[in-house]
Amino acid sequence: xxxxxxxxxxxxxxxxxxxxxxxxxxxxxxxxxxxxxxxxxxxxxxxxxxxxxxxxxxxxxxxxxxxxxxxxxxxxxxxxxxxxxxxxxxxxxxxxxxxxxxxxxxxxxxxxxxxxxxxxxxxxxxxxxxxxxxxxxxxxxxxxxxxxxxxxxxxxxxxxxxxxxxxxxxxxxxxxxxxxxxxxxxxxxxxxxxxxxxxxxxxxxxxxxxxxxxxxxxxxxxxxxxxxxxxxxxxxxxxxxxxxxxxxxxxxxxxxxxxxxxxxxxxxxxxxxxxxxxxxxxxxxxxxxxxxxxxxxxxxxxxxxxxxxxxxxxxxxxxxxxxxxxxxxxxxxxxxxxxxxxxxxxxxxxxxxxxxxxxxxxxxxxxxxxxxxxxxxxxxxxxxxxxxxxxxxxxxxxxxxxxxxxxxxxxxxxxxxxxxxxxxxxxxxxxxxxxxxxxxxxxxxxxxxxxxxxxxxxxxxxxxxxxxxxxxxxxxxxxxxxxxxxxxxxxxxxxxxxxxxxxxxxxxxxxxxxxxxxxxxxxxxxxxxxxxxxxxxxxxxxxxxxxxxxxxxxxxxxxxxxxxxxxxx
Numbered sequence: 001x002x003x004x005x006x007x008x009x010x011x012x013x014x015x016x017x018x019x020x021x022x023x024x025x026x027x028x029x030x031x032x033x034x035x036x037x038x039x040x041x042x043x044x045x046x047x048x049x050x051x052x053x054x055x056x057x058x059x060x061x062x063x064x065x066x067x068x069x070x071x072x073x074x075x076x077x078x079x080x081x082x083x084x085x086x087x088x089x090x091x092x093x094x095x096x097x098x099x100x101x102x103x104x105x106x107x108x109x110x111x112x113x114x115x116x117x118x119x120x121x122x123x124x125x126x127x128x129x130x131x132x133x134x135x136x137x138x139x140x141x142x143x144x145x146x147x148x149x150x151x152x153x154x155x156x157x158x159x160x161x162x163x164x165x166x167x168x169x170x171x172x173x174x175x176x177x178x179x180x181x182x183x184x185x186x187x188x189x190x191x192x193x194x195x196x197x198x199x200x201x202x203x204x205x206x207x208x209x210x211x212x213x214x215x216x217x218x219x220x221x222x223x224x225x226x227x228x229x230x231x232x233x234x235x236x237x238x239x240x241x242x243x244x245x246x247x248x249x250x251x252x253x254x255x256x257x258x259x260x261x262x263x264x265x266x267x268x269x270x271x272x273x274x275x276x277x278x279x280x281x282x283x284x285x286x287x288x289x290x291x292x293x294x295x296x297x298x299x300x301x302x303x304x305x306x307x308x309x310x311x312x313x314x315x316x317x318x319x320x321x322x323x324x325x326x327x328x329x330x331x332x333x334x335x336x337x338x339x340x341x342x343x344x345x346x347x348x349x350x351x352x353x354x355x356x357x358x359x360x361x362x363x364x365x366x367x368x369x370x371x372x373x374x375x376x377x378x379x380x381x382x383x384x385x386x387x388x389x390x391x392x393x394x395x396x397x398x399x400x401x402x403x404x405x406x407x408x409x410x411x412x413x414x415x416x417x418x419x420x421x422x423x424x425x426x427x428x429x430x431x432x433x434x435x436x437x438x439x440x441x442x443x444x445x446x447x448x449x450x451x452x453x454x455x456x457x458x459x460x461x462x463x464x465x466x467x468x469x470x471x472x473x474x475x476x477x478x479x480x481x482x483x484x485x486x487x488x489x490x491x492x493x494x495x496x497x498x499x500x501x502x503x504x505x506x507x508x509x510x511x512x513x514x515x516x517x518x519x520x521x522x523x524x525x526x527x528x529x530x531x532x533x534x535x536x537x538x539x540x541x542x543x544x545x546x547x548x549x550x551x552x553x554x555x556x557x558x559x560x561x562x563x564x565x566x567x568x569x
Contacts, residue, residue: 165320189294225259283322386439469502501569515552
């Protein structure tokens with residue numbers, strides 16, 4: 001079985017872990033809960049004289065672990081295996097791995113729990129060939145300080161930093177993970193100053209390790225003075241991207257040369273830090289801020305030898321933050337465009353209308369789901385819900401085309417809903433890039449004795465749901481035809497129903513009722529159950545609760561919802 005086949009069979013996804021391992025200068029591989037290799041770096045392939053395809057999916061102990069004579073090592077005698085099962089960080093020396101050519105490779109190793117970003121337990125093993133091997137045996141090292149970190153532990157920390165920070169596109173989550181990585185492992189305090197898009201400095205994070213808890217000091221956070229152009233002070237230099245520096249309270253005891261120096265002096269006084277290391281946080285295009293690690297309870301001061309590690313951590317943080325900011329900027333643009341594409345609801349005397357749109361959680365946050373309502377020349381009100389295949393910018397653009405064309409035909413052609421949708425179907429095949437779409441289009445108008453009437457046609461869309469004020473809910477399955485874009489030329493049906501006083505009509509897209517591994521009937525029954533139970537709620541509460549309670553967990557599609565309530569008699 002190849003590595004890709006192994007990951008496919010076992011549902012593993014570790015591209016981030018594989019990329020992170022390449023940043024390690026020693027051999028490294030990751031094993032799953034059973035001890036099978038799921039990721040490996042190039043250096044490990046070289047040291048073991050084995051290609052990745054020969055390593056991935058194999059039990060690491062059975063394949064690699066040997067005694068000095070190259071014989072298979074019993075599991076009960078394998079220190080690395082014992083540490084793996086114990087689940088704590090450990091390291092050892094003068095052990096042996098089997099190489100692909102049959103020879104035995106003496107190794108020193110470090111083993112530590114590892115996060116591959118898919119909520120599965122994994123373990124990282126870093127190894128190299130020692131120049132002077134010695135039998136140290138396995139020993140737990142739960143929370144080593146920076147000064148006591150071995151070279152293998154530093155490499156493992158950098159790999160963990162890469163894996164943790166690159167597996168999220170949320171700025172706040174990236175900062176939270178960064179804090180958890182460095183405190184209390186390297187420092188007692190962590191301070192993160194970020195430069196905003198307006199070139200303003202904001203002290204975003206001030207966290208202290210107190211026992212086993214990380215405590216945020218919000219009173220020390222907030223806006224900072226401008227970055228001075230010539231100041232030689234450590235934080236000022238870091239925010240300009242110049243260099244990393246060691247600092248202490250004495251650094252800021254003289255006459256301050258800038259407002260930032262004043263704030264940094266206050267920081268040392270408020271926290272009681274006796275030693276700090278300050279490094280720039282750089283992105284590919286600009287300096288994003290500065291990372292300050294401080295010590296109070298830890299007696300050892302930071303040393304110059306600690307700066308390369310802290311710089312590497314800050315560099316990886318900069319890449320992660322830059323990616324997260326770019327993603328959030330793209331999402332904001334997409335959401336703004338979607339908000340402009342979706343219309344405001346018209347005011348219709350006697351009718352209540354409420355709409356909601358939820359973007360797809362893992363896509364570009366825009367999609368092809370849409371709703372619409374607008375007055376018609378004959379004093380009726382048009383209602384529409386639809387879905388253009390896809391949930392990306394292309395689908396959103398197609399949605400806008402279909403919705404605008406439907407508006408034009410509905411306004412200009414005084415015809416039944418079925419004929420309006422037939423004209424729309426004919427047009428989109430020739431003047432749009434939309435391949436397939438579904439829609440429900442109808443008109444609501446006042447009927448006799450103050451009642452209201454709905455006439456509609458359905459082009460391959462989930463059926464509307466009608467809920468009485470007493471909680472009787474039924475789907476309107478009449479008027480159903482095939483979806484748009486099939487080019488069959490068949491005539492579409494119309495249907496008509498009286499809307500009981502106080503009843504609620506619900507138009508929705510399939511993202512509300514469909515989810516992987518769940519049947520369509522399950523989703524429809526769930527929607528009917530909750531809509532009936534919520535029938536007494538005000539319309540705004542009705543729609544909010546419907547989305548919250550009905551939308552399936554794990555849904556990866558966007559959702560549009562339009563609810564209309566007719567007045568009580």
